[in-house]
Amino acid sequence: MGRRQGPLAPAQGAGHTLSMPSLDLSGMLESSPAVSSAAFENMGPTLEGLRQTVLALARLETHPFHHTPGGPALEAEVRHAARALRREAEVLVVAGIGGSSLGARVLCAGPRSRVRFLEGLDPATLPARLQAIPWEKAALAVVSKSGGTLETSLNAAFALEALQKACPDRWRSRTVLVASPGDGPLHRWAREEGIPLLAIPPAVGGRYSVLTPAGLLPAAFDGVDPSALLAGGRLGADKALLLQGARNPALALALVLAGHYLKGMTEAVLWGYGERPFLFARWVQQLWGESLGRRLGDGDGHRVGPTPLACLGSEDQHSLLQLFSDGPRNRWVLFLTEEAPGPPLTPFVRSFTGLSPRVPNAGAVQEALWRGTAQALAESGVPVARYHLGTGGAGDLGEAFFVFMAATVYAAALFEVDPFGQPGVEAGKRLTRRILEGA
Numbered sequence: 167m168g169r170r171q172g173p174l175a176p177a178q179g180a181g182h183t184l185s186m187p188s189l190d191l192s193g194m195l196e197s198s199p200a201v202s203s204a205a206f207e208n209m210g211p212t213l214e215g216l217r218q219t220v221l222a223l224a225r226l227e228t229h230p231f232h233h234t235p236g237g238p239a240l241e242a243e244v245r246h247a248a249r250a251l252r253r254e255a256e257v258l259v260v261a262g263i264g265g266s267s268l269g270a271r272v273l274c275a276g277p278r279s280r281v282r283f284l285e286g287l288d289p290a291t292l293p294a295r296l297q298a299i300p301w302e303k304a305a306l307a308v309v310s311k312s313g314g315t316l317e318t319s320l321n322a323a324f325a326l327e328a329l330q331k332a333c334p335d336r337w338r339s340r341t342v343l344v345a346s347p348g349d350g351p352l353h354r355w356a357r358e359e360g361i362p363l364l365a366i367p368p369a370v371g372g373r374y375s376v377l378t379p380a381g382l383l384p385a386a387f388d389g390v391d392p393s394a395l396l397a398g399g400r401l402g403a404d405k406a407l408l409l410q411g412a413r414n415p416a417l418a419l420a421l422v423l424a425g426h427y428l429k430g431m432t433e434a435v436l437w438g439y440g441e442r443p444f445l446f447a448r449w450v451q452q453l454w455g456e457s458l459g460r461r462l463g464d465g466d467g468h469r470v471g472p473t474p475l476a477c478l479g480s481e482d483q484h485s486l487l488q489l490f491s492d493g494p495r496n497r498w499v500l501f502l503t504e505e506a507p508g509p510p511l512t513p514f515v516r517s518f519t520g521l522s523p524r525v526p527n528a529g530a531v532q533e534a535l536w537r538g539t540a541q542a543l544a545e546s547g548v549p550v551a552r553y554h555l556g557t558g559g560a561g562d563l564g565e566a567f568f569v570f571m572a573a574t575v576y577a578a579a580l581f582e583v584d585p586f587g588q589p590g591v592e593a594g595k596r597l598t599r600r601i602l603e604g605a
C-alpha cells in the first residue's frame with residue numbers, strides 16, 4: 167500500500183479518490199478504543215446471526231427490505247409519471263419534509279436541478295420562495311407517507327393555490343400525490359380531484375423510502391436514471407445482506423455505532439465535504455436519529471441512542487473543529503466524500519493562491535481539506551472513518567442508501583430497539599394539532 171497519508175487509506179493520486187462507494191475504517195482499527203480488528207473477530211458470531219436474521223426478515227411482506235429497492239414495475243411506474251409531468255412542466259415543486267424530501271434532495275443536488283423543495287415552515291421567507299417559482303411552468307409533487315403531515319399539507323396548499331392561479335385548466339395534470347395507500351386528508355383530496363397516487367409501500371417508513379417513488383419520482387424528473395438507482399440499491403442490498411463480517415459495510419457501520427456508544431462516545435459526527443455529501447449526511451442524521459433514539463420500558467425507563475450531527479465541509483472546520491479536537495471526548499467522526507475533480511486550477515488561480523502546479527484542480531484542494539481535518543482529529547485522539555460515495559452517480563447513491571439503511575437495522579438490533587416507527591415524533595404532531603385547535 168505504500169506510505170500512509172494520515173489516519174485513513176491514501177487516495178489514488180491528488181484529486182482522484184476512489185471511484186466506487188467504500189467504507190474506510192483503517193484509522194479506527196488502528197487507534198479507536200471502541201473498534202478494532204479483535205472486536206470484529208469477537209463479535210463475528212453475533213454479527214453473522216444479525217445478518218442471517220435480517221436476511222430472513224427481508225423475505226417477509228411486513229419488512230421494508232422486502233419492498234425496497236423495487237423492480238421493473240416500480241421503474242416503469244416512475245418513468246411514466248416523470249414523463250407525464252415533464253410534458254407539462256419544466257420545474258417540479260416537491261412539498262414534503264424529513265424522509266419525504268431528504269433523500270430526494272440528495273438525488274437532485276446541483277445548481278442545474280429542475281426540482282424545488284418546500285420543506286419546513288418559515289413564515290418570513292415563504293412568500294418570496296413561492297414567488298420565485300415559475301408556476302406557469304411548474305408541476306407539484308405532494309409527498310407524505312401518512313398523508314397527514316401538517317407542514318406538508320400547509321406548503322402544498324400554498325403551492326396548489328399558486329399553481330391553480332397560474333394554470334387553472336391544467337393544474338390537475340401537473341399534480342401527483344406520493345403516499346402510502348390510506349384515508350388521510352391528502353388521500354381524500356386526491357381522490358376528490360382525480361389526482362394520481364404513487365404508492366409508498368405501507369411497510370416502508372418515510373425515512374426508509376428514498377428508493378420508492380418518494381425519492382425516485384423527483385430524481386427521474388430531474389434526469390436521474392431510475393433503473394441505475396434501483397440497480398445500485400440492489401448492489402447495496404447484496405453487500406449489506408450477503409457479505410459476512412468486516413467485509414460487509416453495513417455490519418461494520420453498525421458495530422462502529424454501537425461500539426463507540428458503549429464507550430461513552432454518544433455523538434456521531436457526519437461530516438459531508440461538498441453539497442451532495444452534506445445532504446447525504448442530513449439524510450443519515452434523520453435515519454439514525456429517528457430509528458435509534460428510544461426509551462425502553464415504562465416511565466423514564468432506559469434511554470438509548472447515539473446523537474447524529476451533520477456538518478458541512480469545509481465550512482464547519484472554521485466553527486466546530488476546535489471543539490471536536492480539544493473538547494469533550496464524546497464523539498467520533500465519519501467523513502462523507504465523493505469524487506468531484508471540479509475546475510482545473512488556471513495560471514491566474516495558482517498565482518493568486520500560491521498553490522503548487524502539483525495541485526491539479528479544486529477537487530484536490532477539497533481532498534486536502536478533509537484529509538487535513540481527519541488527521542488533526544486523529545492526532546487529538548478522536549476516532550475517524552470515511553464513507554466514500556464514489557462519483558455521486560445514481561448507481562453509487564442507490565448503493566449507499568441501502569447500505570446505511572441496513573446499517574441502521576443492524577445497529578438497532580445491537581441496541582435492542584425497534585428501528586421502525588417514531589413515537590416521539592408522533593407525540594409532537596399530536597400536541598401541535600391540539601395547540602392549533604385551541605388557538
